[in-house]
Amino acid sequence: MSAPQTIIPVSRRVAVAYVAFVALLAVTGTMQMPLASRYQIVAVPGLAWLGDFWLTHKLHYVGAVGLLTLTGYLTTRWVLEWRREFALSGLGWIRVGILVLLVFTGAVRVLKNLPSISFSPTPTMLVDWAHLGLAFLLGLVALGRLSFKASYWASPEASERQPRDGAPIS
Amino acid sequence: MSHDPSSKVDISRRNFLSSLGAVGLGLLLPGAANAAKGRPDEELVSLHDLSKCVGCGACVEACRTANAHKFPEPVKPFPAMYPASVKVEDWSGKRQVTDRLTPYNWLYIQTARGQYQGQRFEVHIPRRCLHCQNPPCANLCPWGAAAREDNGIVRIDDKICLGGAKCKTVCPWEIPMRQTGVGLYLKLLPKYAGNGVMFKCDRCADRVAAGKVPACIEGCPYGVQEFGPRSEMVAKAHALARNSGGFIYGETENGGTNSLYVSPVPFSTLDAAATTGAGKPHLSPVRDMMADEDKLAYAALFAPVAGIVAGALRLGSRLSGGPKNPTDVAPPRAGNGGEDLANGFGNGLAEGPDAAKKNGRDKEGGR
Known part of the structure; x- marks a missing residue:
């Protein structure tokens, strides 16, 4: 049986980019609190960078730049093209x-x-x-x-x- | 450590950023940004002429007396903290320590002895928070407990600080010191978050607010320090250095601090000769720790504009019959099924068991 399709106006690439930026912001934002060292997250192989406040702070900015760009792009397209069919x-x-x-x-x-x-x-x-x-x-x-x-x-x-x-x- | 020839360029960049910030915040938070209406008063700077300091410690005593009412009175026993590796930092039994920075000693005399140009020297340096112009402790505190005030004072609010010590980690000189068993964390989740309060020199904010000078300046019998508007103190520091063949520290360190030191001996020599380490800050050059963030702020400012332009260009491309997506073959027809809608917009994504095959998953615009 063929299930009904859900249509959204966003390509998979854009959707993945949104999720990636939000995930980056969530992780680096959370790590602005001094949790990584206290709870030994830095001891987990591959996660030591989470204890570097400067690195996570810069990455938070980078994530914000990405999300803001995407937000501007999607908002423009939604307003100009999609808003009627995709309320x-x-x-x-x-x-x-x-x-x-x-x-x-x-x-x-x-x-x-x-x-x-x-x-x-x-x-x-x-x-x-x-x-x-x-x-x-x-x-x-x-x-x-x-x-x-x-x-x-x-x-x-x-x-x-x-x-x-x-x-x-x- | 001396005058930075690029400072003129840097000031222009800063002024530009400040203007942008002032305009933005003027729209968003009226009254919150002092820069929005132009700063009527300059930051206040303390200028230390180290050639006058004999290391008597009068400034240290004056500081301890004037700020005694701000020192922590921890509740004991301290609450157990999780995980067990989290260490208690308790200076309440060592309040008499004056040879380093502690939560009970916000100023100490650092002494450097050695030889410079064939002559023996002994230089005493009153050390405390330098009150950076763009302080990482205040910028990176996730809880808003540390802040820079209009007059250049950088303060930690002991009522809301949780003692996570991030401010110490990101401070180029690791100035703030922690005392366990005090502060807001005791009322929240003392076992799982926080570990006391961070303490450091607040440059006698209460005295300065009352029109007085910091206690260390008033208590110095040798007039080592001067206190005044930044432009005036910077000019005096340069004149002093020029006339004495001295060196300046603090003017450009970490992008600029509101504490200037003028020494007859290079600070690299002093740094090598002085004892540094925990509670005993170094005298090395420090790059502007927030420089990358300043550049990224530009990117963040223009990012939405870039996105809007990209979205408009995408529409323009479609309307002008320019390069089209393979899916751009039919106009959208309402009620004609999801697939047509997706095709019509040239960028739709159909979800469902069959949709994946019909959509190019990795391309903006469908197939």
């Missing part, structure tokens, strides 16, 4: 909202790290906590989508989730 579901909009806030709080942190720019400690702390919380929330949304077989897309086809033979954006 976002409520969950899709929630994800967009989280991503927007993540980008905003991340951008504030990047600005704060520039020379000669100072923010007072309390807003800095709140931005840090918000960035961390939003990243956690994005993970929860992705987990929830998988658990409840929900979709980021409003189209009927997209709501019928099938085995991940073709990788969707997720």
